[in-house]
Amino acid sequence: MNPLQKVLVADDDPTNRAVLAELLKPEYTVLLAKDGTQALERAARHVPDLVLLDVMMPDLDGFEVLRRLRADPRTADIAVIFVSGLGRPEDEAQGLKLGAADYIAKPFNATVVMARVALHLQMVRQRRMLEHLAHVDGLTELANRRRFDEVFAAEFVRARKRATPLSVALLDIDAFKQYNDHYGHPAGDRALRAVARTAAACVRRPGDLAARYGGEELVLLMPEADAGVARAVVDRVRDALDRLAIGHEASPVAPVLTVSAGGATLLPGEDTTALFAAADAHLYRAKQAGRNRVVWRSAP
Ligand SMILES: [Mg+2]
Known part of the structure; x- marks a missing residue:
């Protein structure tokens, strides 16, 4: 089931709001705002x-509202259609220049409004799907390395600014080559997906991210988690894998599939490269x- 797409109607005229809401309600979730601030x-x-x-609109006009939407990362990507009594071409041009998707003149025609809304919402869905594909690893459906790099950079900036902890853990499936050699690559893919699902299920705090870093290596990014909290998350992943007990007859480590993990928590003055390298070095130690x-990595 696709949840209904959400459309916000912002208009200071109650009649316009009501008419647009009536039009849109059968197909979309409609939100209303009576002025720019709202x-x-x-x-x-x-x-x-x-x-x-x-x-x-009396307080903030639509152009200013659009500028502020674009300036806020939470709302920067929202598609905007101007609906305006200002019918001059220069007004329309200004709206489009500010980044509006479209410009509909008042008095509007209901069929045209619905057609344009449908068109732009379809474009929103397509853009989201492309973004999703660009950020997701096809095999495991975890975030991919590119997505991890983006989120890591953003969370690093946030952690620095707020002076909150940030932890990174690298997980590597033990003897995965032997697994593939012994059970075949399709089974190897299934095992990797199972490990990925297990990891994803264990990192559930807001902001946590599980990504496939490459091959049989996963990375967990845990904002606002100190070493104790982050390590407990990795232990949960390992416990859950124990319970899953995916047989691995060819493993020199255990009769079931296991992982090695290395982790580190951000130190003062450290950058993302050094933090990641520390997690990697500790994964190596674990192996x-x-x-x-x-x-x-122990605290200094
Ligand atoms: Mg108005």
Whole structure:
């Protein structure tokens, strides 16, 4: 089931609001705002798929509302259609220049409004799907490495600014080559997907991210998690894998599929490259020490 797409109607005229709401309600979830301030507040709170934005409003006009939507990362990508009594070409041009998807002149025609709304919402769906494909690993359906790099960079900036912890853990499936050799690649893919699902199910705090870093290596990004909290997450993944007990007859480590993990928590003055390298170095230590374990960088 596809949830209904959300459309925010911002117009200071109650009749316009009511007419547009009636039109849209059968097909979309409709949110209403009676002025620019309310439009910004509702947009930030509900993140609609599309805003039908009146230009002439008493507090903030539609152009200013669009500028502020674009300036806020939460609302920057929301599609906006101006619905305006300002019918001059220069007004339409200004709206489009500011980044509006479309411009509908008042008095509007209901069929045209519905057709344009449908068209732009279809474009929103297509864009989301492309973004999704660009960010997701096809095999495991976890975030891919590119997505991890983006989120890591953003979370690093946030952690620095707020002086909150940030932890990274790298997980590597033990003896995965032997698994593939013994059971075949289709079984190897299934095992990798099972490990990925298990990891994803264990990182559930807001902001946590599980990604496939490459091959049989996963990375967990845990904002606001100190070493103790983050390590406990990795232990949960390992416990859940134990319970899953995917047989691995060819493993020199255990009769079931296991992982080695290395982790580190951000140190003052450290950058993302150094933090990641520390997690990687501790993964290496975990493997050197016999695999099937977690080694976390100790606090200085
Ligand atoms: Mg108005």
